[in-house]
Amino acid sequence: MSHLFSYLRKYAKECVLAPLFKLFEALLELFVPLVVASIIDNGLAVHDVPYIIRMTALLFALAFTGLAVSVTAQYFSARAAALFARDAKAGLFRKIESLSLADCSKTGLAGLINRMTGDMNQVQSGVNMTLRLLLRSPFVVAGAAVMAFAVDLKAGLIFALIIPLLSVIVYILLRITVPRFRSVQGRQDGLIAQTRENCSGARVLRAFNLQEEEKKSFEKANSSLVRMQLGASAISALTNPLTSFIVNLGIIAVIWYGGIRVDCGTLSQGSVVALFNYMNQILVELIKLASLIQTITKAIASARRVEAVFNMDSTMADGSLCTVDDDADTAIEFRNVTFSYNKDSEPVLKDVSFSLKKGQTLGIIGATGSGKSTLGALIARLYDADSGQVSLFGKPVCAYSLRTLHDNVSLVLQKARLFTGTIRSNMLLARPDAGDDDIRQALEDAQAWDFVSEKGLDSAVEAGGRNFSGGQRQRLSIARGLVHGGKILILDDSFSALDYVTDARVRAAVGQRKLTKVIISQRASSVLNADKILLLENGCVSAAGTHAQLMESSQVYREIYYTQFEKEAENV
């Protein structure tokens, strides 16, 4: 976990000082039983009232010094833990941003978000508690034993026996219960997933009358959760009673042995009291230590998961080319490109080759699942091809720096996603120096100006753009792509929620712009004016050419066209 914890290095000072002050505090606490013992032996035995006053003053001094020392320690550890978490989170965020889409999908988005929130919280409280207690608790336990030896060598042997016994018991109980509580957590996650599914899929589940089955399966999982909780807690419930009982046995042993030694005249009554007090201190600290170990185990598991993200290698190497050759004649070229999302399954694109001249429009059409969107994603280098080469403006996509590449390719996705902010801020994200005129022109071209002008450019966009309808979101997203101003504009089924009139208007307006365009669509009407149309079938280019050529040569293309136009063609 070296990467994650390297963020602690900056707070080395705090990390050393916090435990050190804690140790000092513990040391002060260890003196208290000695002071009480000497009150009994020296003050009470000889009726020395000034001595008792002096000792009481010492107790006060110990209390106040302890307070000051421990407040300092808490200050350092709270600061170190929170600032460490801040730096680590920033680093983690940077790391996630640097990952390619292929890398992200391996961990899953939900997983990545969890690393950032839940796991980092665990790590933070783990660091905080470790700084505060990890040195203190064992030190108090060991210190109590050492002090016991100092009071009486042989009585110390009782401590030497009790402490390992307690440690072993606490360790064994933790070993048994921690995995059990982990599986309890897993079972609870299952219940959450089922509940969520029953909310989002309520219409479908009810349409299939599955309520009773759902109730049954939930109740089964629920009672098995309760059983597991009870099973795990039956063992962990032993911890406190068992440790207290053993300490009580220790107390009995100390008093009995103390009795023998006092009777021989080798030990004072006060010393027995001190031993008794040390025994009690051990009990309190061990219970703290047990809960600390649980916190730390959880934190370590979380830290491992976070570290795994830090250790992910971005599988996409950045290129160095920072300029685009404006004179290049060919804008996009695919040469024998094959690609699969999962190396074990069948390729999504197989041996795709084509080229497109600058300023031309490419239409891509094909059945659901034929690989249309993947082709678009490869142009924007969201993924790297398994084999073959994708080139833009005469150079392989891998040669460009990702920044340059993305500045020059505007990809508008089917599922239009907007960011929280305002309409203007969403447009500015695409190009920070865009002027109001550019934005307005883009919104007009995307047929979004009518509803934007009603609300104003500065009207709010809620998370995911949920305060806009699907069609509005798509139009805003097209406008954002236009503001971005890449030399290549890819519209990946970006019209699916628009009616045909709006669709046609957007295409007409975008057609005025001097861009190389790639239009991916299921609508023949969206692509029929393209300079070149690719027909994809099961990941292969089964036909390519202009609308007229394809009508001539491709049976499938004709079918697609006629499903949408046949009767009208006859009527008109």
Added chain:
Amino acid sequence: MYKETLKRCLFYLRRYTLEFVLSLLMAFVYVIASLYIPLAAGRAVDLLLGEGLVDFASLFSQLVLILITAAVCFFSQYLLSRLNNRIVYRLSGDMRADAFRKLQVLPFSCLDSHRQGDIVARIITDVDQVSDGLLLGFSQFFTAALTILVTVCYLFSLDFIIALVVILLSPLSLVVAAFIARKTHKHFKATAEKRSVQTDLTDEYISDSAEVICYNLQETCQRNFDSVNEAWAQSSWKGTFYSSLVNPVTRAVNSIVYACAAFSGSLLVLASRLTAGGLVSALAYANQYTKPFNDITGVITELQNAIVCASRVFSLLDEKEIEDSGTAVLSDGALDVEFRNVSFSYVEGQNLIKDFSLSIRKGQHVAIVGPTGAGKSTVINLLMRYYEAGSGSILIDGIPIRDIRLSSLRKSFGTVLQDSFIRNASVRDNVTMGRSFTDDEVIEACRKAHVHNIIMRLEKGYDTVLSDDEGLLSAGERQLISIARCMIDLPDLLILDEATSNIDTRTEQLIQKSFSAMTEGRTSFVVAHRLSTIRNSDIILVMRDGDIVEAGSHDELLAKGGFYHELYTSQFASAD
């Protein structure tokens, strides 16, 4: 309201009355026993008078007494926590099951108006908080109060002066702790708020990562994240620091009480009012005395939190349920459907559908068209009784749907709904949806839905486990799965709600062909925005702004030259 909520919690507790009473009893035994040990230990220490003066017989019996007390202590404490766990886990299990059962009978007006996360939080997280807070609260409160009481008694049995010193000084820690808690609360609340802002931001940037990459937004995102992160870190460390002051401060107060007890105790020993052993016992009590006070402070916050969570759970349980009082069962075979003076609104006072009447004969095909947002799905909501018509009624086979048993109504409908819901289960289970079909039937249905080849491309074919939120399948592929789900066993009434909106037109047409072969003689409702697919329907309902504005066949509507005509011509007019 607090009282009401508390009462209902106690109602849940009723099933565990025996456990609860036993738990109180065990708490009583445990407190008395555990507090007796310091007293007995003090007496034993008193026997250690000096060289040759130790009375071993008395010492032995005193130690045996401690041993017995320790054993009682062990058993009562273990039983106490077993009992409490039993009550807590069982009760939260009961509550969770009730809440989930409720979820199955919540009307869609309620489901649609709550955020999904909110309902899940009520059923899972809130229930946990209730059981933890409420019951641990009860038992800890009882143990703590008892501890205070018994300690006071034991202290007075030693000597009233030292008892007064301890009793009067100890509540100091309460005052200090309360003061710190108030300071901390502010920072904790701020931390929680900032953390949720941070989570939302992370969520947004990571979920939309394709956009982030395409628009080179990494630096912008990082800047926004860093500033939120910084604000969070500032309140986080302050909150942690202030809250971690509670321990040292109460410890310090405790040490002061301890010192005062030591001093006054010593003087009492000198005055021969107390033995050395008595002093030892008194000091042990002084050491423990602040703990129950801190526990009670903690319990009160937990109780408050539990009550808030409980009221959230109860308000879910109190939601109105769907009515399923109908008893009629629909017969097999084609059915006719009639809308009789139906009016409907989602929001009181804003009537969307006004006084709509239409009779659909068995076997007729009805299409519902209109622009986005015109409320096409409303008709489906009414037919499936996801929502109730405000006035008027819908009759199927002459029976008002309110009189038909819901399960029978929904069994008679085959539906493919707009948002294709994918369960967290294998492909096969996603197609069968709890019904029993052979593998061959499943494959046959998938072939008809043109999704078989796509499924075979998945890593484990029909055994691949799908999930709703992450994308093995594209939107179109998910729709194909839900079509297969419907095709595997076609009932008498069919609803296709934009069933093919994400599917390419050619596949769509192939599917339409299978559908129309299958819908032959079946009454069907099709919501579509591609008008080309529904021209042959017997009746076309045209919707606009929530209301049904026109109804008739394609030719009738075209001839009429109304809104349908406008929609229809616009579809092709600008294609050239």
